Amino acid sequence: MRSAVHDLLGEVGYQRCTVDAIAARAGVGKAALYRRWKSKAELVFAAVVHDDALPAPADTGTLRGDVAEVLAAIQSALDGPRVRSALPGLLADAQADPALVARFGELFLAREREYLVEMLDRAIARGELARQPDLIAVHAMLLGSVFAWLHLLSEPVPPGGFAASLATSLHAAVVVLGK
Amino acid sequence: MRSAVHDLLGEVGYQRCTVDAIAARAGVGKAALYRRWKSKAELVFAAVVHDDALPAPADTGTLRGDVAEVLAAIQSALDGPRVRSALPGLLADAQADPALVARFGELFLAREREYLVEMLDRAIARGELARQPDLIAVHAMLLGSVFAWLHLLSEPVPPGGFAASLATSLHAAVVVLGK
DNA sequence: GATATACGGAACTATCGGTCTCGTAAACTG
DNA sequence: CAGTTTACGAGACCGATAGTTCCGTATATC
Numbered sequence: 001m002r003s004a005v006h007d008l009l010g011e012v013g014y015q016r017c018t019v020d021a022i023a024a025r026a027g028v029g030k031a032a033l034y035r036r037w038k039s040k041a042e043l044v045f046a047a048v049v050h051d052d053a054l055p056a057p058a059d060t061g062t063l064r065g066d067v068a069e070v071l072a073a074i075q076s077a078l079d080g081p082r083v084r085s086a087l088p089g090l091l092a093d094a095q096a097d098p099a100l101v102a103r104f105g106e107l108f109l110a111r112e113r114e115y116l117v118e119m120l121d122r123a124i125a126r127g128e129l130a131r132q133p134d135l136i137a138v139h140a141m142l143l144g145s146v147f148a149w150l151h152l153l154s155e156p157v158p159p160g161g162f163a164a165s166l167a168t169s170l171h172a173a174v175v176v177l178g179k
Numbered sequence: 180m181r182s183a184v185h186d187l188l189g190e191v192g193y194q195r196c197t198v199d200a201i202a203a204r205a206g207v208g209k210a211a212l213y214r215r216w217k218s219k220a221e222l223v224f225a226a227v228v229h230d231d232a233l234p235a236p237a238d239t240g241t242l243r244g245d246v247a248e249v250l251a252a253i254q255s256a257l258d259g260p261r262v263r264s265a266l267p268g269l270l271a272d273a274q275a276d277p278a279l280v281a282r283f284g285e286l287f288l289a290r291e292r293e294y295l296v297e298m299l300d301r302a303i304a305r306g307e308l309a310r311q312p313d314l315i316a317v318h319a320m321l322l323g324s325v326f327a328w329l330h331l332l333s334e335p336v337p338p339g340g341f342a343a344s345l346a347t348s349l350h351a352a353v354v355v356l357g358k
Numbered sequence: 359g360a361t362a363t364a365c366g367g368a369a370c371t372a373t374c375g376g377t378c379t380c381g382t383a384a385a386c387t388g
Numbered sequence: 389c390a391g392t393t394t395a396c397g398a399g400a401c402c403g404a405t406a407g408t409t410c411c412g413t414a415t416a417t418c
Contacts, residue, residue: 092271148323173348
Protein backbone atom coordinates (compact mmCIF):
# COMPACT_ATOMS: atom_id res chain seq x y z
CA MET A 1 0.00 0.00 0.00
CA ARG A 2 2.48 2.57 1.17
CA SER A 3 5.02 1.00 -1.13
CA ALA A 4 2.59 1.24 -4.05
CA VAL A 5 2.33 4.98 -3.50
CA HIS A 6 6.07 5.29 -3.04
CA ASP A 7 6.78 3.40 -6.24
CA LEU A 8 4.34 5.42 -8.29
CA LEU A 9 5.54 8.73 -6.89
CA GLY A 10 9.05 7.80 -7.85
CA GLU A 11 8.06 6.54 -11.28
CA VAL A 12 5.57 9.09 -12.53
CA GLY A 13 5.29 11.91 -9.97
CA TYR A 14 2.29 13.14 -8.06
CA GLN A 15 -0.02 14.16 -10.87
CA ARG A 16 0.19 10.90 -12.79
CA CYS A 17 0.14 8.86 -9.62
CA THR A 18 -3.58 8.24 -10.02
CA VAL A 19 -5.83 6.54 -7.51
CA ASP A 20 -6.63 3.83 -10.04
CA ALA A 21 -2.94 3.16 -10.50
CA ILE A 22 -2.38 3.00 -6.74
CA ALA A 23 -5.26 0.57 -6.32
CA ALA A 24 -4.07 -1.62 -9.18
CA ARG A 25 -0.49 -1.62 -7.95
CA ALA A 26 -1.54 -2.46 -4.43
CA GLY A 27 -4.01 -5.10 -5.61
CA VAL A 28 -6.96 -3.53 -3.83
CA GLY A 29 -10.15 -1.83 -4.93
CA LYS A 30 -10.52 1.90 -5.02
CA ALA A 31 -13.41 1.65 -2.59
CA ALA A 32 -11.12 0.17 0.02
CA LEU A 33 -8.81 3.15 -0.32
CA TYR A 34 -11.62 5.63 0.02
CA ARG A 35 -12.91 3.74 3.05
CA ARG A 36 -9.73 4.53 4.90
CA TRP A 37 -8.75 7.90 3.40
CA LYS A 38 -10.94 10.81 2.53
CA SER A 39 -9.14 11.86 -0.65
CA LYS A 40 -6.13 11.19 -2.82
CA ALA A 41 -4.25 13.93 -1.02
CA GLU A 42 -4.89 12.34 2.38
CA LEU A 43 -3.84 8.97 1.03
CA VAL A 44 -0.58 10.17 -0.42
CA PHE A 45 0.07 12.31 2.63
CA ALA A 46 -0.36 9.32 4.91
CA ALA A 47 2.02 7.29 2.77
CA VAL A 48 4.67 9.98 2.65
CA VAL A 49 4.55 11.60 6.07
CA HIS A 50 4.95 8.51 8.17
CA ASP A 51 5.77 8.82 11.83
CA ASP A 52 9.52 8.75 11.42
CA ALA A 53 9.42 11.28 8.60
CA LEU A 54 11.19 13.84 10.74
CA PRO A 55 14.10 12.28 12.60
CA ALA A 56 14.78 13.74 16.03
CA PRO A 57 17.94 15.80 15.84
CA ALA A 58 20.58 14.82 18.35
CA ASP A 59 22.04 17.06 21.03
CA THR A 60 25.49 17.87 19.66
CA GLY A 61 26.61 19.98 22.60
CA THR A 62 26.66 23.27 20.75
CA LEU A 63 24.01 25.42 19.14
CA ARG A 64 26.05 25.54 15.98
CA GLY A 65 26.05 21.76 15.78
CA ASP A 66 22.39 21.53 16.68
CA VAL A 67 21.43 23.91 13.90
CA ALA A 68 23.32 21.77 11.42
CA GLU A 69 21.57 18.72 12.84
CA VAL A 70 18.13 20.27 12.49
CA LEU A 71 18.90 21.35 8.94
CA ALA A 72 19.96 17.82 8.09
CA ALA A 73 16.76 16.45 9.62
CA ILE A 74 14.64 18.86 7.62
CA GLN A 75 16.57 18.03 4.50
CA SER A 76 16.08 14.32 4.97
CA ALA A 77 12.35 14.91 5.45
CA LEU A 78 12.05 17.14 2.39
CA ASP A 79 14.55 15.58 0.03
CA GLY A 80 13.52 11.96 -0.32
CA PRO A 81 12.67 11.24 -3.95
CA ARG A 82 9.09 10.47 -2.89
CA VAL A 83 8.56 13.62 -0.87
CA ARG A 84 10.29 15.70 -3.46
CA SER A 85 7.85 14.73 -6.16
CA ALA A 86 4.82 14.73 -3.89
CA LEU A 87 5.26 17.93 -1.93
CA PRO A 88 4.20 20.54 -4.49
CA GLY A 89 1.09 18.58 -5.38
CA LEU A 90 0.20 18.05 -1.76
CA LEU A 91 0.62 21.73 -0.96
CA ALA A 92 -1.63 22.63 -3.85
CA ASP A 93 -4.32 20.12 -2.92
CA ALA A 94 -4.11 21.17 0.72
CA GLN A 95 -5.39 24.59 -0.24
CA ALA A 96 -8.83 23.09 -0.66
CA ASP A 97 -8.56 20.71 2.29
CA PRO A 98 -8.24 22.38 5.70
CA ALA A 99 -8.15 18.99 7.40
CA LEU A 100 -4.99 18.14 5.51
CA VAL A 101 -3.41 21.43 6.48
CA ALA A 102 -4.23 20.67 10.10
CA ARG A 103 -2.67 17.21 9.93
CA PHE A 104 0.43 18.56 8.25
CA GLY A 105 0.66 21.09 11.04
CA GLU A 106 0.31 18.45 13.73
CA LEU A 107 2.46 15.73 12.25
CA PHE A 108 5.25 17.80 10.83
CA LEU A 109 5.30 21.46 11.81
CA ALA A 110 4.40 20.96 15.46
CA ARG A 111 6.96 18.22 15.90
CA GLU A 112 9.58 20.30 14.16
CA ARG A 113 8.76 23.18 16.44
CA GLU A 114 9.17 20.96 19.47
CA TYR A 115 12.64 20.06 18.34
CA LEU A 116 13.44 23.72 17.81
CA VAL A 117 12.25 24.61 21.30
CA GLU A 118 14.39 21.85 22.79
CA MET A 119 17.36 23.04 20.80
CA LEU A 120 16.87 26.63 21.93
CA ASP A 121 16.31 25.62 25.55
CA ARG A 122 19.57 23.71 25.54
CA ALA A 123 21.35 26.71 24.05
CA ILE A 124 19.94 28.95 26.76
CA ALA A 125 20.99 26.48 29.45
CA ARG A 126 24.51 26.50 28.01
CA GLY A 127 24.54 30.29 27.99
CA GLU A 128 24.75 30.47 24.21
CA LEU A 129 21.52 32.44 24.08
CA ALA A 130 20.22 35.04 26.52
CA ARG A 131 16.55 34.42 25.83
CA GLN A 132 14.10 32.53 23.64
CA PRO A 133 14.28 33.92 20.11
CA ASP A 134 11.18 34.55 18.04
CA LEU A 135 10.15 30.97 17.38
CA ILE A 136 8.26 31.68 14.19
CA ALA A 137 11.20 33.50 12.71
CA VAL A 138 13.58 30.68 13.57
CA HIS A 139 11.19 28.13 12.17
CA ALA A 140 10.66 30.11 8.97
CA MET A 141 14.39 30.56 8.43
CA LEU A 142 15.41 26.95 8.97
CA LEU A 143 12.52 25.29 7.19
CA GLY A 144 12.32 27.92 4.48
CA SER A 145 15.99 27.84 3.60
CA VAL A 146 15.90 24.11 2.98
CA PHE A 147 12.58 24.24 1.18
CA ALA A 148 13.67 27.06 -1.09
CA TRP A 149 16.93 25.34 -1.88
CA LEU A 150 15.22 22.09 -2.80
CA HIS A 151 11.92 23.18 -4.29
CA LEU A 152 12.15 26.80 -5.40
CA LEU A 153 15.68 27.33 -6.62
CA SER A 154 16.06 23.68 -7.67
CA GLU A 155 19.77 23.90 -7.17
CA PRO A 156 21.72 20.69 -6.75
CA VAL A 157 22.39 19.85 -3.13
CA PRO A 158 26.08 20.05 -2.34
CA PRO A 159 27.61 16.79 -1.15
CA GLY A 160 28.58 16.10 2.42
CA GLY A 161 25.50 16.93 4.45
CA PHE A 162 23.44 20.01 3.93
CA ALA A 163 25.47 23.04 3.09
CA ALA A 164 27.80 23.71 5.96
CA SER A 165 27.80 27.38 5.09
CA LEU A 166 24.04 27.43 5.49
CA ALA A 167 24.35 25.95 8.96
CA THR A 168 27.03 28.45 9.95
CA SER A 169 25.11 31.47 8.83
CA LEU A 170 21.78 30.34 10.21
CA HIS A 171 23.48 29.69 13.52
CA ALA A 172 24.54 33.32 13.50
CA ALA A 173 20.98 34.33 12.66
CA VAL A 174 19.60 32.43 15.62
CA VAL A 175 22.22 33.89 17.94
CA VAL A 176 21.21 37.40 16.97
CA LEU A 177 17.56 36.59 17.62
CA GLY A 178 18.38 35.27 21.08
CA LYS A 179 20.53 38.18 22.15
CA MET B 180 -8.22 39.25 -19.29
CA ARG B 181 -5.66 39.63 -16.57
CA SER B 182 -8.40 41.04 -14.38
CA ALA B 183 -10.60 38.02 -15.08
CA VAL B 184 -7.86 35.74 -13.78
CA HIS B 185 -7.22 38.00 -10.81
CA ASP B 186 -10.89 38.10 -9.88
CA LEU B 187 -11.32 34.34 -10.11
CA LEU B 188 -8.14 33.62 -8.17
CA GLY B 189 -9.40 35.85 -5.41
CA GLU B 190 -12.90 34.42 -5.47
CA VAL B 191 -12.36 30.68 -5.83
CA GLY B 192 -8.63 29.96 -5.73
CA TYR B 193 -6.43 28.28 -8.32
CA GLN B 194 -8.09 24.89 -8.62
CA ARG B 195 -11.60 26.21 -9.22
CA CYS B 196 -10.35 29.02 -11.41
CA THR B 197 -11.14 26.99 -14.50
CA VAL B 198 -10.27 27.93 -18.04
CA ASP B 199 -13.97 27.94 -18.94
CA ALA B 200 -14.64 30.38 -16.12
CA ILE B 201 -11.76 32.63 -17.22
CA ALA B 202 -13.03 32.65 -20.79
CA ALA B 203 -16.59 33.37 -19.73
CA ARG B 204 -15.52 36.13 -17.33
CA ALA B 205 -13.31 37.73 -19.95
CA GLY B 206 -15.95 37.38 -22.66
CA VAL B 207 -13.69 35.46 -25.01
CA GLY B 208 -13.60 31.94 -26.35
CA LYS B 209 -11.35 29.28 -24.91
CA ALA B 210 -9.68 28.88 -28.28
CA ALA B 211 -8.51 32.47 -28.13
CA LEU B 212 -6.85 31.81 -24.78
CA TYR B 213 -5.10 28.73 -26.06
CA ARG B 214 -3.96 30.65 -29.11
CA ARG B 215 -1.92 32.92 -26.90
CA TRP B 216 -0.98 30.62 -24.00
CA LYS B 217 0.10 27.03 -24.09
CA SER B 218 -1.70 25.89 -20.93
CA LYS B 219 -3.74 27.05 -17.98
CA ALA B 220 -0.59 27.28 -15.90
CA GLU B 221 1.10 29.56 -18.43
CA LEU B 222 -2.01 31.69 -18.62
CA VAL B 223 -2.32 32.18 -14.89
CA PHE B 224 1.42 32.65 -14.58
CA ALA B 225 1.37 35.41 -17.16
CA ALA B 226 -1.49 37.11 -15.35
CA VAL B 227 0.15 36.91 -11.94
CA VAL B 228 3.85 37.41 -12.61
CA HIS B 229 3.69 40.66 -14.48
CA ASP B 230 6.84 42.66 -15.09
CA ASP B 231 6.66 44.73 -11.94
CA ALA B 232 5.97 41.70 -9.76
CA LEU B 233 9.29 42.08 -8.00
CA PRO B 234 9.95 45.71 -7.10
CA ALA B 235 13.60 46.77 -7.20
CA PRO B 236 14.80 47.21 -3.64
CA ALA B 237 16.33 50.61 -2.92
CA ASP B 238 19.89 51.25 -1.75
CA THR B 239 19.41 52.14 1.90
CA GLY B 240 23.06 52.79 2.63
CA THR B 241 23.56 49.79 4.90
CA LEU B 242 23.46 46.05 4.37
CA ARG B 243 21.07 45.74 7.28
CA GLY B 244 18.65 48.12 5.61
CA ASP B 245 19.10 46.51 2.23
CA VAL B 246 18.25 43.08 3.61
CA ALA B 247 15.06 44.46 5.09
CA GLU B 248 14.31 46.09 1.76
CA VAL B 249 14.82 42.85 -0.17
CA LEU B 250 12.66 40.95 2.30
CA ALA B 251 9.92 43.51 1.85
CA ALA B 252 10.19 43.20 -1.93
CA ILE B 253 9.95 39.43 -1.76
CA GLN B 254 7.03 39.66 0.60
CA SER B 255 5.16 42.03 -1.68
CA ALA B 256 5.76 39.64 -4.57
CA LEU B 257 4.63 36.58 -2.61
CA ASP B 258 1.88 37.99 -0.44
CA GLY B 259 -0.61 39.53 -2.83
CA PRO B 260 -3.97 37.77 -2.45
CA ARG B 261 -3.73 36.60 -6.07
CA VAL B 262 -0.23 35.21 -5.82
CA ARG B 263 -0.97 33.69 -2.48
CA SER B 264 -3.79 31.58 -3.86
CA ALA B 265 -2.07 30.84 -7.16
CA LEU B 266 1.44 29.96 -6.08
CA PRO B 267 0.97 26.41 -4.74
CA GLY B 268 -1.05 25.40 -7.77
CA LEU B 269 1.47 26.93 -10.14
CA LEU B 270 4.37 25.19 -8.42
CA ALA B 271 2.55 21.87 -8.69
CA ASP B 272 1.68 22.33 -12.37
CA ALA B 273 5.20 23.51 -13.10
CA GLN B 274 6.51 20.07 -12.18
CA ALA B 275 5.16 18.78 -15.47
CA ASP B 276 6.03 21.88 -17.47
CA PRO B 277 9.75 22.61 -17.79
CA ALA B 278 9.02 25.67 -19.92
CA LEU B 279 7.12 27.20 -17.04
CA VAL B 280 9.95 26.45 -14.64
CA ALA B 281 12.31 28.20 -17.04
CA ARG B 282 10.12 31.28 -17.29
CA PHE B 283 9.73 31.44 -13.53
CA GLY B 284 13.49 31.24 -13.25
CA GLU B 285 14.02 34.03 -15.76
CA LEU B 286 11.28 36.39 -14.71
CA PHE B 287 11.52 36.00 -10.95
CA LEU B 288 14.51 34.11 -9.63
CA ALA B 289 17.09 35.59 -11.99
CA ARG B 290 15.88 39.12 -11.35
CA GLU B 291 15.87 38.51 -7.63
CA ARG B 292 19.39 37.17 -7.83
CA GLU B 293 20.48 40.29 -9.69
CA TYR B 294 19.17 42.43 -6.87
CA LEU B 295 20.99 40.26 -4.36
CA VAL B 296 24.26 40.59 -6.23
CA GLU B 297 23.87 44.36 -6.35
CA MET B 298 23.12 44.42 -2.66
CA LEU B 299 26.16 42.31 -1.83
CA ASP B 300 28.44 44.31 -4.13
CA ARG B 301 27.39 47.50 -2.39
CA ALA B 302 28.07 45.90 0.98
CA ILE B 303 31.53 44.85 -0.15
CA ALA B 304 32.24 48.35 -1.46
CA ARG B 305 31.24 49.75 1.93
CA GLY B 306 33.50 47.29 3.68
CA GLU B 307 30.58 45.53 5.39
CA LEU B 308 31.55 42.25 3.75
CA ALA B 309 34.99 40.91 2.97
CA ARG B 310 33.94 38.80 0.02
CA GLN B 311 30.95 37.55 -2.00
CA PRO B 312 28.97 35.13 0.15
CA ASP B 313 27.56 31.91 -1.28
CA LEU B 314 24.86 33.35 -3.47
CA ILE B 315 22.68 30.28 -3.46
CA ALA B 316 22.68 30.16 0.31
CA VAL B 317 21.77 33.83 0.59
CA HIS B 318 19.04 33.42 -1.97
CA ALA B 319 17.65 30.33 -0.25
CA MET B 320 17.62 32.00 3.14
CA LEU B 321 15.93 35.23 2.09
CA LEU B 322 13.39 33.77 -0.32
CA GLY B 323 12.80 30.67 1.78
CA SER B 324 12.19 32.52 5.02
CA VAL B 325 9.46 34.62 3.46
CA PHE B 326 7.97 31.70 1.56
CA ALA B 327 7.89 29.48 4.61
CA TRP B 328 6.35 32.19 6.71
CA LEU B 329 3.60 32.86 4.21
CA HIS B 330 2.95 29.48 2.62
CA LEU B 331 4.23 26.75 4.91
CA LEU B 332 3.69 27.97 8.47
CA SER B 333 0.68 30.11 7.47
CA GLU B 334 1.38 32.41 10.37
CA PRO B 335 -0.16 35.87 10.29
CA VAL B 336 2.24 38.50 9.02
CA PRO B 337 3.17 40.94 11.75
CA PRO B 338 2.19 44.53 11.03
CA GLY B 339 4.68 47.23 10.06
CA GLY B 340 6.69 45.75 7.25
CA PHE B 341 8.05 42.26 7.21
CA ALA B 342 9.27 41.09 10.59
CA ALA B 343 12.05 43.36 11.68
CA SER B 344 13.56 40.56 13.69
CA LEU B 345 13.78 38.44 10.55
CA ALA B 346 15.66 41.21 8.79
CA THR B 347 18.05 41.64 11.71
CA SER B 348 18.91 38.01 11.99
CA LEU B 349 19.20 37.38 8.27
CA HIS B 350 21.52 40.35 8.10
CA ALA B 351 23.72 38.59 10.60
CA ALA B 352 23.52 35.42 8.55
CA VAL B 353 24.69 37.20 5.42
CA VAL B 354 27.52 38.89 7.32
CA VAL B 355 28.81 35.54 8.49
CA LEU B 356 28.72 34.18 4.94
CA GLY B 357 30.74 37.12 3.68
CA LYS B 358 33.39 36.99 6.34
C1' DG C 359 -23.06 -24.56 8.72
C1' DA C 360 -25.58 -19.97 8.33
C1' DT C 361 -25.08 -15.21 8.40
C1' DA C 362 -22.90 -10.87 8.16
C1' DT C 363 -19.09 -8.17 6.96
C1' DA C 364 -15.51 -6.56 4.00
C1' DC C 365 -13.28 -6.75 -0.14
C1' DG C 366 -11.72 -6.76 -5.27
C1' DG C 367 -13.27 -5.43 -9.42
C1' DA C 368 -15.51 -2.74 -12.48
C1' DA C 369 -19.04 0.28 -14.15
C1' DC C 370 -20.58 4.87 -13.60
C1' DT C 371 -20.74 10.16 -12.76
C1' DA C 372 -18.92 14.67 -12.72
C1' DT C 373 -15.33 17.92 -13.55
C1' DC C 374 -11.88 20.01 -16.11
C1' DG C 375 -7.95 20.79 -19.42
C1' DG C 376 -7.44 20.98 -24.10
C1' DT C 377 -9.08 20.47 -29.21
C1' DC C 378 -12.16 21.06 -32.99
C1' DT C 379 -16.01 22.94 -35.66
C1' DC C 380 -19.23 26.37 -37.01
C1' DG C 381 -21.52 30.55 -37.95
C1' DT C 382 -20.75 35.37 -37.86
C1' DA C 383 -18.67 39.73 -37.81
C1' DA C 384 -15.00 42.51 -38.89
C1' DA C 385 -11.16 43.79 -41.97
C1' DC C 386 -9.02 43.85 -46.18
C1' DT C 387 -9.12 43.99 -51.46
C1' DG C 388 -10.33 45.19 -55.96
C1' DC D 389 -19.80 48.73 -52.96
C1' DA D 390 -19.28 43.72 -53.24
C1' DG D 391 -16.53 39.63 -52.56
C1' DT D 392 -13.10 37.32 -49.93
C1' DT D 393 -10.47 36.25 -46.16
C1' DT D 394 -9.42 36.21 -41.49
C1' DA D 395 -10.24 36.07 -36.57
C1' DC D 396 -13.25 35.41 -33.06
C1' DG D 397 -17.11 33.87 -29.64
C1' DA D 398 -19.62 30.07 -28.60
C1' DG D 399 -20.16 25.65 -27.63
C1' DA D 400 -19.81 20.71 -28.75
C1' DC D 401 -16.61 17.26 -28.02
C1' DC D 402 -12.71 14.12 -26.07
C1' DG D 403 -9.70 12.07 -22.61
C1' DA D 404 -8.14 11.78 -18.09
C1' DT D 405 -9.03 11.42 -13.39
C1' DA D 406 -11.22 11.96 -8.60
C1' DG D 407 -14.77 9.97 -6.25
C1' DT D 408 -19.25 6.76 -5.79
C1' DT D 409 -22.00 2.77 -6.32
C1' DC D 410 -22.98 -1.91 -7.13
C1' DC D 411 -22.21 -6.82 -7.36
C1' DG D 412 -20.40 -11.32 -6.67
C1' DT D 413 -17.33 -13.62 -3.63
C1' DA D 414 -14.46 -14.79 0.02
C1' DT D 415 -13.56 -14.48 4.75
C1' DA D 416 -14.61 -14.07 9.38
C1' DT D 417 -18.00 -14.54 13.06
C1' DC D 418 -21.51 -16.86 15.69
